[in-house]
Amino acid sequence: MAKVLALVDRDPRDGTVLRSACALLTLARRFGEPVAVVGGDRPDAEAIRTLGRFGAVEVWCLAEAGAALGSGPADQPAAPAPALGSEPDPDPATDTDLLHHLAARLHPAAILIPATHRGQETAARLAVRLDSGIITNAVDVLPGPDGGPVAIQRCLAGSYLVESSVVRGTPVITVRPEAAVPEPRPVTPVVRTAGVEPAKIPRARIVASPEIVADRPGLDHADIVVAGGRGIGSRAAFAVLAEVADALGAAVAGSHTAAELGWVPREARVGLTGKTVQPRLYLACGVSGSVRHRAGMQGAKTVVAIGDDPQAPIFKLADLGVVGDVRAILPALLAEIRSRKTPDGGPAESTESDQTHSTDS
Amino acid sequence: MKIVVLTKHVPQAMGEVTYADDLTVDRSAVRCRLQDGDEYAVEQALRIAARRLDVQVTALTMGPAGAVAALRSALALGADEGVHVLDDALHGCDAPATSLVLAAACRRLGFDLVLCGTASADGAMSVVPAMLAERLAVPALCQCDRLHTDEDRVHAHRDAGGTAEDLTATMPAVLSVTDRSGEPRYPRFEAIAEARHKLVRTWTLADLGIDTRRVGLTAAATAVHRVTRPAPRTATVPGTDPAEAATRIADFLTERQFL
Numbered sequence: 001m002a003k004v005l006a007l008v009d010r011d012p013r014d015g016t017v018l019r020s021a022c023a024l025l026t027l028a029r030r031f032g033e034p035v036a037v038v039g040g041d042r043p044d045a046e047a048i049r050t051l052g053r054f055g056a057v058e059v060w061c062l063a064e065a066g067a068a069l070g071s072g073p074a075d076q077p078a079a080p081a082p083a084l085g086s087e088p089d090p091d092p093a094t095d096t097d098l099l100h101h102l103a104a105r106l107h108p109a110a111i112l113i114p115a116t117h118r119g120q121e122t123a124a125r126l127a128v129r130l131d132s133g134i135i136t137n138a139v140d141v142l143p144g145p146d147g148g149p150v151a152i153q154r155c156l157a158g159s160y161l162v163e164s165s166v167v168r169g170t171p172v173i174t175v176r177p178e179a180a181v182p183e184p185r186p187v188t189p190v191v192r193t194a195g196v197e198p199a200k201i202p203r204a205r206i207v208a209s210p211e212i213v214a215d216r217p218g219l220d221h222a223d224i225v226v227a228g229g230r231g232i233g234s235r236a237a238f239a240v241l242a243e244v245a246d247a248l249g250a251a252v253a254g255s256h257t258a259a260e261l262g263w264v265p266r267e268a269r270v271g272l273t274g275k276t277v278q279p280r281l282y283l284a285c286g287v288s289g290s291v292r293h294r295a296g297m298q299g300a301k302t303v304v305a306i307g308d309d310p311q312a313p314i315f316k317l318a319d320l321g322v323v324g325d326v327r328a329i330l331p332a333l334l335a336e337i338r339s340r341k342t343p344d345g346g347p348a349e350s351t352e353s354d355q356t357h358s359t360d361s
Numbered sequence: 362m363k364i365v366v367l368t369k370h371v372p373q374a375m376g377e378v379t380y381a382d383d384l385t386v387d388r389s390a391v392r393c394r395l396q397d398g399d400e401y402a403v404e405q406a407l408r409i410a411a412r413r414l415d416v417q418v419t420a421l422t423m424g425p426a427g428a429v430a431a432l433r434s435a436l437a438l439g440a441d442e443g444v445h446v447l448d449d450a451l452h453g454c455d456a457p458a459t460s461l462v463l464a465a466a467c468r469r470l471g472f473d474l475v476l477c478g479t480a481s482a483d484g485a486m487s488v489v490p491a492m493l494a495e496r497l498a499v500p501a502l503c504q505c506d507r508l509h510t511d512e513d514r515v516h517a518h519r520d521a522g523g524t525a526e527d528l529t530a531t532m533p534a535v536l537s538v539t540d541r542s543g544e545p546r547y548p549r550f551e552a553i554a555e556a557r558h559k560l561v562r563t564w565t566l567a568d569l570g571i572d573t574r575r576v577g578l579t580a581a582a583t584a585v586h587r588v589t590r591p592a593p594r595t596a597t598v599p600g601t602d603p604a605e606a607a608t609r610i611a612d613f614l615t616e617r618q619f620l
Contacts, residue, residue, distance in 0.1 A: 012524060117504050117521060124491030125501075127457060133582025134456060136488055150586065160380065161589045168582035174488075181618055204500040204517075204530035211524050220520065224619060248619065281619050302617060304610060310599070320613045322598045322606045332607035340611060340620050 002109035003058075004032035004149075005102060007039070007095060007122065008051065009114045009177075012209070015041065017050040019223075020114040022182035024175055025054040029185065031143040032109045033057050036189070037102060039095035048189055055185040060102055062093055063193040093196040094203070096125040101196045103130055103170050110149045110166075112141070115174040123174045129199075132169025139179050139301070149173060154299060178223070178280035178301040219268055222251035225279040227270055227297070228263065229255035231286020231307055231326050238263040240330045241285055247337045253277065255293050270296040286326040289314025306330075362415050362510075362532075364406045365467050366440060367477035367489075368399045368422045370431035380588045385453045385578065396431070398478020400438065400545035401538050406476050407439045408543065409510055417441055419470055423451055423462055429561060436556035437548040443561040444470065450566055453578025460492035462576060465569040467497060474515060475535040479504050490537040500530035506541045 006024035010017055021036065028034035036056035038047070043061060051059055093101075099111060099122065113123045115137050127134035138151035139161075150165045151173050165171070219225065226245040232238050238258070245252045254264030256271050270277055272292040282300035287293060289305070289312055297303070298317060305318035306326045315321040322329065403420070410416035420435035422428050423446035432443035446466055454462070467475055475497075477490050487503075494501030502508075505517035505528070515536060517528045548556075566573055574580060598609055614620045 012521075117519070120488055121491040121501055121503050124456070124460075124488035125495040127488070127582075128460065128492050128495040131457070131582075134488060135583055136456075154591075155588075161591050162585055163587040163589075164583050164585040166582060167584045201495070201498050202500050202531055204502045204528045204534070206526050207516075207529050208527040209521070209524045210527070218520070248614075281614070281617070302619075304613065306606070306610070320598070320610065322610060324603065324606050328603035329606045329610075332603040333610055336607045336611040337614075337620065340615065 002032045003035045003106050004028035005035050005037050005099065005106070005108045005111045006056070007099065007111070007113045007119065008036050008043075008047075009116060009119065010038070010040070010043070010047065013211075015044060015047060017043075017047045018114075018177075019182060020116075020175075020177035021051065022054040023177060023180040024112045024114060025051065025056055026183050027141045027175060027180050028110075028112055029055050030141070031147060031149055035060065035102075035106065035108070037061075037095075037099060039098050040092075048191060052189040053184050053186050054182055055187055056189045057187055059189045059191045060098070061191070061193055062098055063195040091198050091203070093198040095122045096129070097196045097198050098194060099126050100129050100199075101194055105194070108170060109147075110141075110171040110173060113172065113174045115176045119174055123172050127169075127172045130169050130172070132172050133166035134172045134174075135164055135166060136174045138173050138175045141173060141175060141179070151175075176278065176301075178278070219251045219253055219270075219275050219277060222277065222279050224248050224250035224281045224283070225253050225270070225277050225297075225300070226250045226283045226285065227253040227255065227287055228258050228285045229287035229293070230257040230261070231288070232258065232263065233286070233327055235261075235263050237327050237330070240327075240334060244283075244330055244334050244337065247334060247341065248281075248283075250281075250283070251279075255287050256290070272296060284314050284318070285330060287314050288312040289317060362409075362413060362417070362473045363471050364409065364416060364418045365470055365472045365475045366399070366402050366406050366418060366420050366435060367463060367475065367493075368403070368420050368431045368435045369396045369478075370422065370424050370428035371396045396478060398538075398540065399431070399435065400478075401540055401542050402476040402478050403435050403438045403440055404545040405508060405538050405542055406474075407546070409474075410439075413510075419444060421463065421466055421470070422446070423454075423459065423466075425452075432561055433556050434548075436559045436561075437553045438546060439548075439552065440559075442559055445561060445563045446566070446569065447563050448566045448573070448576075450573035450577045453581060454576050455581040455583055456488050456492060457582055458576040458580055460489050460496055462566070462569065462571060463489070463493050464496035465571055466564065467493070469564075469569060473532045474510070475533075477535075477537050479537050479539050487537075490535050494535035497533070497535065500534045502528050502530060502534060502536045505536055505538050508536060508538065508542065 006028045008021040025034045034055050035058045036051040038061040113119045135151040140152040141149050144150035153162045155162045228241045253268050253270045258264050259266050259269035272295040276296045278299035280301045282303045284305045303318045305314045305321045310323045406418045418440045420432050420440040420443045422431050491501045502517045505519045507518040
């Protein structure tokens, strides 16, 4: 069975495997043997366990700087770190270099890369080096008639679904992180290292990475967005919506009207004249779904709408639509979410509903 | 210092756009304009030009004859000259072929900085800037929110999902800017009139030394099988009492692993 490479995206701060990597491994299983590729620092045991839980048969990472460059069989089991004091390589191999090396070595059926800024650049450079076809921002990847991957993209502001496949070289596909729900299939991965010569291309250097200090995730990259419109009715009711967002770990957005009324800051306005968001979940509360609002959110993977007008256009987009009074439903939803979160050790808030679940551990 | 700004001619309103019989975007049926994102790139080029004396800004486009209108818009905003790569063989170019043609044109023009907008509005291929950088063997700084240049380096700031990044690279480099980089200026009427008299050169693939078999629809490394309209996806729950509705939503969120 052909191998399918999945580039693993890790949290730059603590090195934990991000959800997108698990989603990519889940997709990779559909048409081959999933192989996780980890660039940068050696992954820790916890990261490898996570990758194994989602079916990574092999985990490839870079050999320590200078350890295996161009010498002998480099696929020995992970070696211990080199002695202290050895000169650190100023320019370690990039994800592109590693994937380029592995593409030549493992002849994979496809290379899946998360569609982040970094991922897009890696995929672009890789496709040029391999002279392969590339498909970007796939929302789904399925096995085609010949067993190869067929990728589905949303094009022209989400109004068309385009199915395409790569006909030259190793398919390079960037996949939107929300494309698949990770499904565990535990295996014990084999960790291998590759000695890779970095390409002689000058690169941009990160001189600082200031952390964005915010109590909520930024709207642009939020996994979940909770949006409110005129139907919310008042600033006080909007505060409940913000609490729902906090309970879900979501970003808060507003329709054009909500921003005009001052319920949300203008930067949080979603639509033609505001932000375009592509979250995994878009919870639209009291939003009618005018053309200008839909333009900003129809890339969302899943849409849940709550509103009182069954004819509102937002319900045509929604995976789940609830017709009802949003001001009554939101507090009930907030209590429900909190009560479901607490048993997993989430933030325990002593609301009445919490006390129905025993949380003594 | 030479700055090349990549511009693209895209359909004016997405609603009326359709796919042609060969499954490429049908551009002939709709009015087109300079892509919004590219206006930001032109703006950044002009801001650099305002601080240095030696800057030459060239707008570069490839596409059918009508694409020259995108160049004129860029010239009206303040670019000094335009280059239009026009060749019948270009129809249906995919991202690798597009970057091949643009790289050849950039090499022929000479450049210190290539600026472009982020993703194109019609094809959603945000990889062309990085491919171009790979072909030109220069650094790529994609999706930058702020940038400034000094003697021979370019500094940029971008949002990398959760954290921000301050980047620096030696020029020459390829850089794409987002719509957060600074509002583009609105051209004065005189500038629009003057733009008609600025130099626009038209180059063919032969001028760039590119074999026509390496570009266009036949050379595409990807094949489109099917274009469909997404089916409406709705399960509407009619008016229920709030607690029941909340349970229903929470069940849905649990089922899709959001909780």
